[in-house]
Amino acid sequence: MGSMASTTGSRGPSEARARLIRTATELFYAEGITAVGVERLIAEAGVTRVTFYRHFPSKEDLVLAYLQAEDEAIQGAFAAAAASGAEPRALVELVIQALGDDIERQHTRGCPFINAAAEYPDASSPIRKKIAEHREWFRSTLEQVITAAELPDPAEKAGALVLLRDAAMVGGYLDGPEAVRPTFERTAREVLGV
Template identity: 35%
Template sequence: MRPSKRDELVRKALEVFYREGFHATGMDRLSEETGISKTTMFKHFRSKDELILAVLRLRDQDFRNWLFRRMEQAGAPQAQLLAMFDALAEWFSSPRFRSCMFIKAASEYPDPGHPIHAQAAEHKRLLCLQLSKLTAEAGARDSVQLARALLLLKEGAIVTAHMGHETDPAGDAKVVAAKLISDALT
């Protein structure tokens, strides 16, 4: 099935916002980059913020589906938790890697009450829920605490990869994660 003009706009806008940032990308630039007129954009979205929210929802869906599928391939819950860092290493090595769109969104919209900030925070909450489920299935004594620690390692690895001052931030985080998981299961 051919994507709708709205879906096409959201997918193309995701690429531009991810590469350029939210505030740095105006509607004129989006129109130029996507080939979709501003008139058409405003038929689908009342404001740039509404478009950004749609972009974040799409990115959330795409990223979590990719990450969780990648993790599930590892098998047992404990292996899945560690596979998260292997998936991150693949992402970091991609020439299209530009850090985390949700970290960037929360940074550009720092008010926690702003819908864009809230959407970014929701993405992280959903990741933590999945990690909590896996840590519980793995038999962790305090599955929520372990999930939060693993999420912190994941986020730190993303920022470190973005900054570019370490050669293997996902691998470094995986080493620490393995120790945390081992300690939580004994």
């Protein structure tokens, strides 16, 4: 006596799959990956076990999809900022503020990638590779932004900025974002010399 159903039988990107990733994003981030079981996941996504395993051969594949979704979100934000047509120098300030804003409003439980890394000690695992890949993208993107603004030592400054951002996300979680955001933005400007 299936109640609503509605979207069964389509071929597109799959509602159920999207709901699983959305639920995973919420739960994995809020409570940790190992701490959230498949049972819980499918219950909150409103999906059956079979459906889950049809889309993701194992839980690890969902973890990967979760990190992928986070990655795409950040890349999207950067692309939007770059497309805004701001001048290179203004873009640097824009990025600093966007990162500060994200720490205060979106990611208040630390960095999804850092948190995940704490649960996966094996650096050669697919998950750790994904994390490393994301971090390298982030670092090199910052380097490009700094280079475009014609600031000195872009590579070095980008490294320092990654450091600071990591710190601010962790600090925002453990010590409260209100106190950390200004410290982050101030120190970032100081390090970049803007």
